[in-house]
Structure formats: C-alpha cells, structure tokens
Amino acid sequence: MLVLADIVDGYTDKWTYVPGETIQLHLNRATVQANVDLVIYAANAKPYQTIQLDSLAPQTPAEVARRNGFGYEVTAEYTVPNDMDSGIYYFGKP
Known part of the structure; x- marks a missing residue:
C-alpha cells in the first residue's frame, strides 16, 4: 500500500529549472516510511x-x-517534463 509522503523538511539542489532538467530532492522525515x-x-x-x-x-x-x-x-530525483507550465510547484502539501 502506498501512503502519502509526510515530509518534515527538505530542499532541492537549486532554485530554478527548465524542462528536461533533473531536480534532486533532499527530503527529511521523522520516521522511516x-x-x-x-x-x-x-x-x-x-x-x-x-x-x-x-x-x-x-x-x-x-x-x-x-x-x-x-x-x-539525495532522496529522489524528478525530471521536469517538457510540457510542464512555468510556475511555482511544491513537493508535498504546500
């Protein structure tokens, strides 16, 4: 069973990205999930x-x-899709 991420804090490897770039996520959680x-x-x-x-x-x-x-x-990586609109996005509940 998959559960929603319960993230305590975290950050990405840089501030901005363009389509095709890979985001490195550095995430922290209180317990193993x-x-x-x-x-x-x-x-x-x-x-x-x-x-x-x-x-x-x-x-x-x-x-x-x-x-x-x-x-x-690094906890995970995510490649920005080519069709992703420009804007602000949150990994986990804003």
Whole structure:
C-alpha cells in the first residue's frame, strides 16, 4: 500500500529549472516510511502529478546548519517534463 509522503523538511539542489532538467530532492522525515506517494502541487495548491518513492527516512542536519546547509543525502530525483507550465510547484502539501 502506498501512503502519502509526510515530509518534515527538505530542499532541492537549486532554485530554478527548465524542462528536461533533473531536480534532486533532499527530503527529511521523522520516521522511516516505505512505498511513498509524493504529490507535486501547483502554486494554486492543486495536485499536478504524483511520483512514487521507495522510501523516506530521517536525515540528520549538519552541524551549524544555518551556516553550512543541512547536508541531506539525495532522496529522489524528478525530471521536469517538457510540457510542464512555468510556475511555482511544491513537493508535498504546500
């Protein structure tokens, strides 16, 4: 059974992307969760697409994260579709 992703925090490898580029997702969760549906939402909070992840797990932030960044491992990758409209999107509930 797939369950919706319950993400504590996370980030992408950069701020903006163009169609065809791959986004690296660095996601953190409070406990291990297998077979996860990660919903991508458009800026209007409507679901755009759902991707499936094998698992999500807790990640420990680097020391002095406010200065050095969280340092999370890559959790998943997503390639921006060629027909995706320009705009703001959220991985997980906005």
